[in-house]
Amino acid sequence: MHNFVRNLITEWRRLDLPFTGETFIAAVSGGADSISLLLALHDLRNRKKLDLRFVVAHFNHELRGMESQKDEDFVKHLTGELGFELALGRGKIPGEGNLEQNARNARYDFLTNTADNLHAYGVLTAHTMNDQAETFLINLIRGSGAQGLSGMNSVRSLKSQVSSLKPETEDLRLETWDLKPLLIRPLLKWAQRFDTENFCREQKVDYRYDTMNEDLAFKRVRIRKILLPVLADFNPKIIETLANTAELMRLLSEPPSSAGGSTHNADESNELLLKDLKILPKPDLYNTLRRWLAYKRGNLRSLELQHIEAIERLILSTKSGRIIELPGGETVVKQDAKLIFRNIKVDK
Numbered sequence: 001m002h003n004f005v006r007n008l009i010t011e012w013r014r015l016d017l018p019f020t021g022e023t024f025i026a027a028v029s030g031g032a033d034s035i036s037l038l039l040a041l042h043d044l045r046n047r048k049k050l051d052l053r054f055v056v057a058h059f060n061h062e063l064r065g066m067e068s069q070k071d072e073d074f075v076k077h078l079t080g081e082l083g084f085e086l087a088l089g090r091g092k093i094p095g096e097g098n099l100e101q102n103a104r105n106a107r108y109d110f111l112t113n114t115a116d117n118l119h120a121y122g123v124l125t126a127h128t129m130n131d132q133a134e135t136f137l138i139n140l141i142r143g144s145g146a147q148g149l150s151g152m153n154s155v156r157s158l159k160s161q162v163s164s165l166k167p168e169t170e171d172l173r174l175e176t177w178d179l180k181p182l183l184i185r186p187l188l189k190w191a192q193r194f195d196t197e198n199f200c201r202e203q204k205v206d207y208r209y210d211t212m213n214e215d216l217a218f219k220r221v222r223i224r225k226i227l228l229p230v231l232a233d234f235n236p237k238i239i240e241t242l243a244n245t246a247e248l249m250r251l252l253s254e255p256p257s258s259a260g261g262s263t264h265n266a267d268e269s270n271e272l273l274l275k276d277l278k279i280l281p282k283p284d285l286y287n288t289l290r291r292w293l294a295y296k297r298g299n300l301r302s303l304e305l306q307h308i309e310a311i312e313r314l315i316l317s318t319k320s321g322r323i324i325e326l327p328g329g330e331t332v333v334k335q336d337a338k339l340i341f342r343n344i345k346v347d348k
Helices: 004-015 032-045 066-082 100-118 131-140 193-202 219-234 236-255 259-263 274-278 282-297 305-316
Strands: 020-028 050-062 085-091 122-124 155-157 180-185 270-274 323-326 330-335 338-343
Touching: 004 032, 004 236, 020 100, 020 274, 032 050, 032 066, 032 193, 032 330, 050 066, 050 100, 050 282, 066 085, 066 131, 085 100, 085 259, 100 338, 131 236, 219 236, 236 282, 236 305, 270 274, 274 305, 274 338, 282 330, 305 338
Parallel strands: 020 050, 020 122, 050 085, 122 180
Antiparallel strands: 155 180, 270 338, 323 330, 330 338
C-alpha cells in the first residue's frame, strides 16, 4: 500500500468515519489535490478497506471557457475509468461582488444539494495543509482574532457552511457532528501539495491546472506565490508550522469545559491520572498537558503540537509502559494508570 493511501486510511480512522453502509460525495475539481484523494479512495475501495458508496461531484463554474469544459471532460473520463458514479453541476457565476466568494457559494450549494438528494453521510474535499496555511495568513493579515486564526476544521456540518460565511471563516459555534451531511477534509492535517502532486505522478495519472492560480489579483494567489516563498527562507517547514499553529489556535479558542476541574491544580505533580485525562474534551486536555509540561520543564521551548498529540495517543492507548520522548532529554511515561514526567538528566 502506498504511503499516501496508508495516511488517508489512518486519518479516516482518527476521524471515526464509517467504513461500511454509507454514501460519500467526493468533490473533484480535476486538480492534483482532488485527483489524489480520488485515486486513494479507489485504491482503498479495491482493497476492500472501505465498503462505501462514493459519488464524484464536479461543478463547472464556466469561468475559463474551454479550460473549464476540459476540466469537466477530464473528470468525466477519469471517473468512468475508475468506476465511480458522477454528479455534474454547472452555472454562470455572478460577476458583481467577490468572484471567489460567488464561485464558492455556487459550488457549496451544488455539493449540499447533491448530498441531500443522495442522503449522503458527508462530502469529502481535498483541502491540504497548504490551504490551511494560506487561510491562516489571510486571516492574520486581516487582523482576525483567535477564532479566525483557527482556520478550517477537519470535520464540520455542511449545513453550517452557509453562503454568508467567507471562505477563510468558520464559526466554531456552528461546529457539530450531529447535523448531516458532514463536510470532511481528510487530507487537511497531513498532506501537502507536493504530496498530492507526487502521488498523482507516481500513479501515472494526469491532473488539471487552473490558470487562475497564477492571477495575482487574488489575495490567496499573492500569498501562495509571493509571501509563503519569502517565509520559507526563514523556516523551510513554514506550511506545516502555520497549519499546526491554526490547529492549536482552534483548540485554544474553543470554550473551556467544566470537566477540566479534576486536573485544574495538577500542574505541580510529576504524575497525572489517566482516568482524569480521558474524560476531558480535547481543548481542556491539550491545555492541561501544556500547563503541566510548562511547569515541569520550566518552559514550552521546542515543544510542538506533534508532542502533545503523541501524548494524547499515549493516553488513549490500551498499552501500558509506553514512552514519549520530548526535546531536551525529557520523557512522558504511561505507567500504573498514570502519566509520569521524567527528566533523564536530572533523574540520573
